[in-house]
Amino acid sequence: MVRLTKRQEVILGELVKNAPEGIALSQLSKITKVSRRTLYREFNELSLYLQHLGLNLQNEQGRYVLVGENVALKQLQVILGMQTELIEPLKPKSRQNALAALLLLADQPQKIISLALELDVSEGTIQRDLSGLEEAFAGFAIKLQRQKGVGVWLETTELKRRQFLSEIMLNELNDYQFFAYLDDKTTIVPDFFLRLLPKKLLQQCYQGLEQKVLPKLKVTSDHQVLQLVILFAICLVRSKKHPVKVELKDQLLRYQALVYAFLSAVDEELEQNELTYLAYQLKKGDQNAKSFTYTDEYELAVSLKVKALIALVSQKMKFDFSRDLVFFKKLSRHVITLLKQPHQGLPNVRIETLARIKNDHPELFACVKRAWKEIFFEQAISETELQLILLYFASQYVGTKRSDKLAVLIVCENGIGTSSLLKQRLKKELPQVEHFKLARIQELNELELAEYDIVLSTLRLPGFPREYQIVSPLLTKEELMRLKTYIKDYQRKYFAKVATRKNKQFNGKLPQTLSFIAATAFFCTELVNELQVKKVDNTGLDLQQTIEKLVSEIGNNIILNEAKVVTALEKRERLAPIGLPDSSLALLHTTSCAIKRCHFAIFELTEPITMQAMDQRLIAVKRMLVLLAPENMSQIEQDALGTISSMIIMNDDALTLFEQGDQKTLQSELAKRFLKEIKSGIPI
CATH class of the missing domain: 3.40.50.2300 (Response regulator)
Incomplete structure (x- = not known):
C-alpha cells in the first residue's frame, strides 16, 4: 500500500469531511497552509492512489469533490483512522439489489422476518422493497410469488436466475476491494455482497481460473476476472440442485477443455450442460477489455483538467462537448504535449487559418479563453495556441449533428x-x-x-x-x-441551443446583392474547375526542393515570379507547423504580390515527407494542399478561401476526403460546400 504523507492525510481528510458538497481550493489552502501550486501537485500524486480505491477527485464549479461509491469513501475513512469499521446500513438501491440476490440464491421460499433480519431492517421495509422488486421483475418476465404462511420466492428459469444474480453482484462489487478480500490483504469488514457467496469457494475459483484458464484467454481487466470468478462460483453453488439447460450452437471444444482443466484444479465435477454453460462464459469473456486509465500520473492529472475544461465550456455554450471520446483524447494529447514541451508551442504571431476560425466563433473563443484561465491558471499560453485549442472545440461545434431526439x-x-x-x-x-x-x-x-x-x-x-x-x-x-x-x-x-455555424450574410440592396451572389458563384466555379490532384515525383528531395517543384507545377498563369512564391511558402512553413493533426496532409498556404489570382491545388507525393503537425507531433505527409492568393483580396476571395481551409481542418470526414479522394470527387464536394454557403446568405 502507498504510504501517505501527513499533508496528504490532511488533504484527504478534508475532502472526506466535506463530501459530497466538496471544498474550495482557497479553503483547503488555508487549512493546509500551502499554495495552490502545491495542492495541485498533491492532487496529481494522489490521483492514482484514489483510482485504486475506486474514487476520483473532480472539480465541480470550483469545489473539489471525491466521487465514488459510499463503500469506497468508508474504506478511505478507515485508512485515515477516521472510523474503525466499514459496516453501515445499505442504501435503498443496494438494499433492493441485496433482497433480489437473496431471493435469486434461495432454494426454498423465504420468510419476511428472515429477510428482515438478514438485511437488518423492519418487516415493513422488506414488504415495500418487495413491491418495488415485483414490478421490476415483471418487466423481465420473472414472477415474484408471495403466500401467507409459506413465504416469498421467484419463478423463473435457472439461466435467467444466474444471469441476474451475477449482474447484480458485478453491479455492486468493487474490483479492488474484491481481490483485496480474496487475498486477505484488508482488515475491512466485508460488505453484504462480498458475503453472498462463501469466501473459500471464491478463493478456490479465483485460484483455479488463474492457474488453468486466464493465461490462455485475452482477459485484460480485473473486472473481466471478477465476472468469471462470480459466474464459476454461482455455477458450483447451484449446479447440483438446479442444473441449467443450454443448447449447444457454437464450437466450444477449446473452452470446454479449459473448463475441464479448471475442474481438475478445484477437484470438482459437473454435468455436460454445466460444462457447456461455463464454456460459453469463457468464450464471451475471451476479449480484450477497453481501458480508460493513464499509466503516467502527470498525463492523468492533465487529462482530468482537460475534462474540467470541456465541462466548463459545455456549460457556458449549452452544448455537450463531452459526447465524443475521440475529441477528448485528441484535445488531451494536444494539451499534454503543449504543457510538457512549452518551448515548442506555436509562436505568438497571426496565423490566418486560425485567426479566421476565431473570427467565425467569437463567443466560443471567449468561453475557451476564460475556461483555460480558470482551469489552467498556472499555464499561460499564447493567443495563437488558444486559437488552436479553439479549433478542436469549433470542429465539434460545427460538425456535430443535433436533434431533439x-x-x-x-x-x-x-x-x-x-x-x-x-x-x-x-x-x-x-x-x-x-x-x-x-x-x-x-x-x-x-x-x-x-x-x-x-x-x-x-x-x-x-x-x-x-x-x-x-x-x-x-x-x-x-x-x-x-x-x-x-x-x-x-x-x-x-438542447437550449442548437449549434450552427454563423454563415456569411450578404448585405446591401437586392440588385447589388444579386450581383454579389453572381460574382461569388463565378469565382467559386473557377476555383472548383481549376482544382487538380496531381502526382509529383519528389524522390530524394528535401522539403525546400519539394516546395520548389510544386510551385513549378502550378504554372505562370497563376504565378508571376516562382522564386518569390517559393520564398513566401518557406517563410510560412518556418513560422509554425503546417501539418494537419492525425492525418497525412499538410496545408501550405501564402499570400504574395507574385501571385496573380487565387488557386487551390493538391499534390500527391511519391515519397512521404516527415513534418511537424500543428499539435507538435510528427506525421508522414503524403499529400500537400497548396492554397495561394494575391496580397490584396476581395471579400469574395477571402470568404471562398476561408471556406476551403475550414472545410479541410474542421471536419474529420472532409479530412479523409482530402487524404484519399480523386479529382472528380473533390471537385464535387467543394462545389457542394460553396453552394451551401451561397444559399445560406440569399436574403429571400
Whole structure:
C-alpha cells in the first residue's frame, strides 16, 4: 500500500469531511497552509492512489469533490483512522439489489422476518422493497410469488436466475476491494455482497481460473476476472440442485477443455450442460477489455483538467462537448504535449487559418479563453495556441449533428441476457429516447460515442472520460425516476441551443446583392474547375526542393515570379507547423504580390515527407494542399478561401476526403460546400 504523507492525510481528510458538497481550493489552502501550486501537485500524486480505491477527485464549479461509491469513501475513512469499521446500513438501491440476490440464491421460499433480519431492517421495509422488486421483475418476465404462511420466492428459469444474480453482484462489487478480500490483504469488514457467496469457494475459483484458464484467454481487466470468478462460483453453488439447460450452437471444444482443466484444479465435477454453460462464459469473456486509465500520473492529472475544461465550456455554450471520446483524447494529447514541451508551442504571431476560425466563433473563443484561465491558471499560453485549442472545440461545434431526439448507449459486460432485457424495458419506459444501442465494454473502441447523448452502464467504467449513469440490471422504480429526471435535466441543459455555424450574410440592396451572389458563384466555379490532384515525383528531395517543384507545377498563369512564391511558402512553413493533426496532409498556404489570382491545388507525393503537425507531433505527409492568393483580396476571395481551409481542418470526414479522394470527387464536394454557403446568405 502507498504510504501517505501527513499533508496528504490532511488533504484527504478534508475532502472526506466535506463530501459530497466538496471544498474550495482557497479553503483547503488555508487549512493546509500551502499554495495552490502545491495542492495541485498533491492532487496529481494522489490521483492514482484514489483510482485504486475506486474514487476520483473532480472539480465541480470550483469545489473539489471525491466521487465514488459510499463503500469506497468508508474504506478511505478507515485508512485515515477516521472510523474503525466499514459496516453501515445499505442504501435503498443496494438494499433492493441485496433482497433480489437473496431471493435469486434461495432454494426454498423465504420468510419476511428472515429477510428482515438478514438485511437488518423492519418487516415493513422488506414488504415495500418487495413491491418495488415485483414490478421490476415483471418487466423481465420473472414472477415474484408471495403466500401467507409459506413465504416469498421467484419463478423463473435457472439461466435467467444466474444471469441476474451475477449482474447484480458485478453491479455492486468493487474490483479492488474484491481481490483485496480474496487475498486477505484488508482488515475491512466485508460488505453484504462480498458475503453472498462463501469466501473459500471464491478463493478456490479465483485460484483455479488463474492457474488453468486466464493465461490462455485475452482477459485484460480485473473486472473481466471478477465476472468469471462470480459466474464459476454461482455455477458450483447451484449446479447440483438446479442444473441449467443450454443448447449447444457454437464450437466450444477449446473452452470446454479449459473448463475441464479448471475442474481438475478445484477437484470438482459437473454435468455436460454445466460444462457447456461455463464454456460459453469463457468464450464471451475471451476479449480484450477497453481501458480508460493513464499509466503516467502527470498525463492523468492533465487529462482530468482537460475534462474540467470541456465541462466548463459545455456549460457556458449549452452544448455537450463531452459526447465524443475521440475529441477528448485528441484535445488531451494536444494539451499534454503543449504543457510538457512549452518551448515548442506555436509562436505568438497571426496565423490566418486560425485567426479566421476565431473570427467565425467569437463567443466560443471567449468561453475557451476564460475556461483555460480558470482551469489552467498556472499555464499561460499564447493567443495563437488558444486559437488552436479553439479549433478542436469549433470542429465539434460545427460538425456535430443535433436533434431533439435522444440517443442512448447502454454499456454492459457481454451484451446478452439481462442486458438485452434491460434495453427492451428502457425502450418501453423512456419514449423520449429515439435510439438505444447496446454495447459490450470491449466494443467501445469501435463506436462513435459522439452519436449518443447519454451513456448508461451496468458496470463501473474507471477513467471513462464521459459522464455516465450506473443502472442495475433490475432497473428499480427509484432508478427509473432518477433516469427520467436526469434525461429531463440533460435536455434542458444542452438542447437550449442548437449549434450552427454563423454563415456569411450578404448585405446591401437586392440588385447589388444579386450581383454579389453572381460574382461569388463565378469565382467559386473557377476555383472548383481549376482544382487538380496531381502526382509529383519528389524522390530524394528535401522539403525546400519539394516546395520548389510544386510551385513549378502550378504554372505562370497563376504565378508571376516562382522564386518569390517559393520564398513566401518557406517563410510560412518556418513560422509554425503546417501539418494537419492525425492525418497525412499538410496545408501550405501564402499570400504574395507574385501571385496573380487565387488557386487551390493538391499534390500527391511519391515519397512521404516527415513534418511537424500543428499539435507538435510528427506525421508522414503524403499529400500537400497548396492554397495561394494575391496580397490584396476581395471579400469574395477571402470568404471562398476561408471556406476551403475550414472545410479541410474542421471536419474529420472532409479530412479523409482530402487524404484519399480523386479529382472528380473533390471537385464535387467543394462545389457542394460553396453552394451551401451561397444559399445560406440569399436574403429571400
